[in-house]
Amino acid sequence: MRIVILADTHGFLDPRVVERIAGAPLIVHAGDVGTGIAEELAPLGDDLMIVAGNNDPDDCPWPASAERELPGGTLAVMHGHQWPAKQRHRRLRAEFPDARAVVCGHSHRRVLEIDDSPWLLNPGAAGKSRAYGGPGYIELTAEADRWRVEPVVFEPLSRRRR
16 A cells, blocks of 8 residues: 655645655645645545644644554554654654554654654655755555555755845
8 A cells, every 4th residue: 555644844735746646545644734735635645644733723623643554554643743852753652652653744854763663754844844855755655564665855946036
């Protein structure tokens, strides 16, 4: 099963991301979505899973965390702003000890920690706000006997001169 994992769009989804993720069975957004992004993502995949981030409105329709059973294990998602940076990964793993992988956002920094259990995945920013190393996402392939992750990263968008 192909799962697209993204985060931190803050109201802007890089068009190169849009082109590449279309047709995914599951699109996961790990918070700080922004205006119009859920509506933009909905027609791109068969299913959409979104959690709220610290920059999403208090009355947004998304939960603070979510879990999904996939072939071969559970995927847990939480934005991650609930804890300071030095504690975040440890606390996320403690929050979801039975998950095969935990997805977070918030830092805008791409992380693929797959040597510990559960895995810790942060796709970095898929928009233009602090997209360190360029905007992108993670593609997770979940099969009953094996999971694989592949980061997809684009060159940073050029800034227009004023």
